[in-house]
Amino acid sequence: YFKSFPVGYxxxxxxxxxxxxxxxxxxxxxxxxxxxxxxxxxxDYNPEVLTALYTxxxxxxxxxYFLSSRxxxxxxxxxxxxxxxxxxxxxxxxxxxxxxxxxxxGCKKSxxxxxxxxxxxxxxxxxxxxxxxxxxxxxxxCTGNRDAMKLDDWVLCKIYK
Amino acid sequence: YFKSFPVGYxxxxxxxxxxxxxxxxxxxxxxxxxxxxxxxxxxDYNPEVLTALYTxxxxxxxxxYFLSSRxxxxxxxxxxxxxxxxxxxxxxxxxxxxxxxxxxxGCKKSxxxxxxxxxxxxxxxxxxxxxxxxxxxxxxxCTGNRDAMKLDDWVLCKIYK
Numbered sequence: 001y002f003k004s005f006p007v008g009y010x011x012x013x014x015x016x017x018x019x020x021x022x023x024x025x026x027x028x029x030x031x032x033x034x035x036x037x038x039x040x041x042x043x044d045y046n047p048e049v050l051t052a053l054y055t056x057x058x059x060x061x062x063x064x065y066f067l068s069s070r071x072x073x074x075x076x077x078x079x080x081x082x083x084x085x086x087x088x089x090x091x092x093x094x095x096x097x098x099x100x101x102x103x104x105x106g107c108k109k110s111x112x113x114x115x116x117x118x119x120x121x122x123x124x125x126x127x128x129x130x131x132x133x134x135x136x137x138x139x140x141x142c143t144g145n146r147d148a149m150k151l152d153d154w155v156l157c158k159i160y161k
Numbered sequence: 162y163f164k165s166f167p168v169g170y171x172x173x174x175x176x177x178x179x180x181x182x183x184x185x186x187x188x189x190x191x192x193x194x195x196x197x198x199x200x201x202x203x204x205d206y207n208p209e210v211l212t213a214l215y216t217x218x219x220x221x222x223x224x225x226y227f228l229s230s231r232x233x234x235x236x237x238x239x240x241x242x243x244x245x246x247x248x249x250x251x252x253x254x255x256x257x258x259x260x261x262x263x264x265x266x267g268c269k270k271s272x273x274x275x276x277x278x279x280x281x282x283x284x285x286x287x288x289x290x291x292x293x294x295x296x297x298x299x300x301x302x303c304t305g306n307r308d309a310m311k312l313d314d315w316v317l318c319k320i321y322k
Binding site (some may be wrong): 007021035 | 169172182209
């Protein structure tokens with residue numbers, strides 16, 4: 001199906017499109033548009049390995065999209081576990097609020113991948129935008145403790161170099 | 162047809178894709194992939210007007226692509242006429258050579274739109290990338306004088322803000 005698109009067409013969604021049509025539908029259990037967003041546990045992978053596993057043929061792709069659920073760092077804390085493969089994702093800058101018109105629908109966090117152990121890893125060229133749904137946009141009861149090590153239901157991550 | 166693509170898919174071709182699959186095919190008279198690249202005479206339009214005429218529905222588009230032939234500024238000179246509507250396109254920086262592997266296939270020029278008369282126009286936020294085919298990639302006899310005011314066959318222009 002995706003191979004039938006004319007040369008030059010790529011998945012380059014706006015922040016609003018990603019949240020409204022992909023992340024929100026996933027969390028609410030509604031059908032998503034046809035997509036090549038893979039469900040993975042980002043904690044398991046170095047992005048170099050991950051993007052090599054999910055080569056998006058037939059054309060050279062430079063952005064990858066994944067759905068992942070975040071693990072807690074500590075059982076009784078709210079901090080997410082940002083380890084990933086042989087390194088970790090380190091937040092850079094501040095979160096950006098995503099609006100649809102005047103309504104806040106989610107937020108976007110920027111992260112860099114560092115190889116090695118926190119906090120002395122070595123920064124790489126791999127970058128991530130992590131999209132979360134605004135808590136008011138969640139189905140009721142969604143943020144609960146169905147899995148004690150799970151921080152929230154889903155985040156949508158764009159990975160690129 | 163384009164409305165059937167999933168949310169988030171846009172025409173975001175690489176320089177090489179634009180030249181190989183669109184501009185080169187146009188010049189050689191071969192069929193192009195399905196596209197929304199409009200044929201216009203860019204001399205006739207202010208980009209504000211042009212992009213309003215070619216609103217790309219159903220989604221908010223932020224990049225427009227046009228095929229245009231360039232007029233000469235003077236009948237016996239090689240300089241292109243860069244007037245456009247109530248202003249003119251002003252080159253910025255140097256041309257970028259586009260390669261496919263080691264082979265030069267064309268070049269890209271960056272321009273800003275200025276409103277008013279040369280050289281005292283007022284710069285606007287409208288920008289253009291103008292793609293030309295390398296002369297070695299032209300069909301033989303293509304650069305001739307079939308129309309004395311025409312500088313070359315086709316250029317492909319990306320316009321954005």
